[in-house]
Amino acid sequence: MSTTTAEQDGSPAAPLQAPPDPPLDAELRAERAARARVAAARLAAESVEGVILSWVDNAGLTRVKTVPVRRLEHAAAWGVGAAPCFDVFLVDDSITTSRHIGGPAGDLRLIPDLDRLTRLAAQPGWAWAPADRYAQDGSAHPGCQRRFARRSAAAAALRGIEPLTGIEIEWVVALAGAPGEPPVHPTHGPAYGLHRLVDLSDYLRDLLHALDEQGMAVLQLHPEYTPGQFELSLDPEGPLGAADTTVLARQTIRAVGVRHGLRTSYAPAVEPDAVGNGAHLHLSLWRDGQNLGQGGPGRYGLTGEAESFLAGVLAELPALLALGAPSPASYLRLVPRRWAGAYRCWGLENREAALRLIPGPPGEGPASANAELKCFDAAANPYLLIGAVLAAGLAGLDARRALPAEVPGDPAALPEGEVPRLPASLAAAVAEYQTSGVLREALGDPLYEAVLAVRRGELALFAGHSPAELAAATRWRY
Structure with missing residues (x-):
């Protein structure tokens, strides 16, 4: 495995900060x-x-x-x-x-x-x-979220690490109508079913065509679980590129929908009791062409650096939810047994764990190994999300953290309290965010405090809303 100078001499690694951006002269x-x-x-x-x-x-x-x-x-x-x-x-x-x-x-x-x-x-x-x-x-x-993502990627580069990232894009389509109306889905049928593909094949074909014209490499496109829901996966990119691509892809999906008389929602909870729209973040770490998630001496081939990075992310997950599950409506989605990653644990191909390790099929090559963070949703600013996850992972790498014991099955089936739940409300996530020195230092006070003000403002805005009222109030805002 690769080692840093600090690992070689036994001293802890000093945090490395990216230099400030030059001014426009x-x-x-x-x-x-x-x-x-x-x-x-x-x-x-x-x-x-x-x-x-x-x-x-x-x-x-x-x-x-x-x-x-x-x-x-x-x-x-x-x-x-x-x-x-x-x-x-x-x-x-x-x-x-x-x-x-x-x-x-x-x-x-x-x-x-x-x-x-x-x-x-x-x-x-x-x-x-x-x-x-x-x-x-x-x-x-100092409040530029896009610059924050760039700065986090630069901090990784100072350690010789090139992250590749991608955000799965989930959305729900409905027939165009008044904003206050419940969604009327243009297609029904089984989850992941062929019905939806047939019913909306022209729409989905036009979407693939538009993405291809824009030079966006599609990995897969398929119907998802909730009525009217689809998911798109695109090629992984560097952190800033992946965030930009997420914005562009969502804009393209919405534009194609308009041309077909469809409304698009990326809301965490389109309907209060249904599976919501996630924004699962996939991540791999590279050094000199080597995927640090493969070929190491650790569990499932992880190198020491990859394990420490992932351990840092897992340690900060409760605070990261204030950025990655940022709406009060996010917590209508983040519940057990919906593959939303409601538990603060990791596991090999475990879709109920917040951190899912994906080694990829044997023989496919190093590009297939990655980690997936399942607890985030489509209300998240992708620049803040990716930048903050990198910052948390780099803090874990610098501290040489180790992953806790793996949870191989459904954490909800284990005795209560054996596996910690992630915060079950935005208020609880905000409380964790306020204790995170890692995120405050990475974001800088102006951006850190602006995020905090917005979270507190939305907690007050939606105080007393029922789940149905909360879903309705946010359904067409994202």
């Missing part, structure tokens, strides 16, 4: 403007008229500004204005505040990442790019 602005000029000409030749600039807020909602394609050059150099108070928007668009971020004053600049600029196949005439957020003087905005 005149040279960088000129470089970006030149690249955008070429990109805008290409898009105009492809009949693109507008460019969507997106970011995901702390409530898990994707927010946007748009520019005409002829303004892309200016936007790439100087950005588009957006208020910092978006960091404390709640899911219903009401606004709270925090110690560092909030209030009506101030402005930020949305700077599109031209490396991810994509012509949208399901929205003719439009292109999309994720945006980084900067202060007016060109310095990095």
Whole structure:
């Protein structure tokens, strides 16, 4: 297995922090403007008229500004204005505040990442790019969630580790109707059944076509458990790329649905007593082309580094739920015996454990081995989720943590208390988040406290709601 210098000499590894991003200076602005000029000409030749600039807020909602394609050059150099108070928007668009971020004053600049600029196949005439957020003087905005994911990936790189990640995308479709109406599903039949594929084959074919046109490599697409529910898996990528791809894929799914008269919901609980929409995070760690989840001396071939990383994630899972299961409605989904990962344990191919180890079929190759975190859902901001999981894992690696005993079967079948449950409410997850020094240090106080303010705001917003009322209030917000 690979070893760090600290492992070789017996001393604990010192935490390694990624350097701060450079500010936008005149040279960088000129470089970006030149690249955008070429990109805008290409898009105009492809009949693109507008460019969507997106970011995901702390409530898990994707927010946007748009520019005409002829303004892309200016936007790439100087950005588009957006208020910092978006960091404390709640899911219903009401606004709270925090110690560092909030209030009506101030402005930020949305700077599109031209490396991810994509012509949208399901929205003719439009292109999309994720945006980084900067202060007016060109310095990095400390509340930028996308920059947090980039910073966490850079911290892994300082340790010689390249993570590959991917988020499973689950969603429910319903016939278009008024927001307050219960969902009317356009297809029924058995879970994972052929009925749904046949009933919506044109919709699903168009979705595959749109994703392919956008250069997105689909691994599989299939009906899921809940009525009207489907799941999409895409090729794993680096942490920032995987978060961007999640945003783009969800946007594409929604756009294809609109063209077929369908509404799309990524809500954790579309209906209060049904299986909800998860966002299972798959993760593998690589060093010099070697998958650290294979070929090691540890359990199931784990290297010491891979085990310590996963142990760090498992240790922080209760606090991570404040980022990965961020809505009060998330806890309508996170219940035992729904494969939601409600127990703080790990196991080989155990779909009831929060951490599922997947060695892959023998002989398939090193790319198949990965770990799956099942307790997260589609209300999560993917940049916060991936960045925080990396931070927790790197803290475990630095501390050389070890995994506890494996739970090989259904933890709900064991005596009560033998396997710890994860928090069963957002309030309990927030309490764990407030005790996490790992997440506070990784996020930095402005982003950490803005997230906390939003969670507290939504706890107050939905206090006293019944499960049915909570599902209805959030069903079409995600």
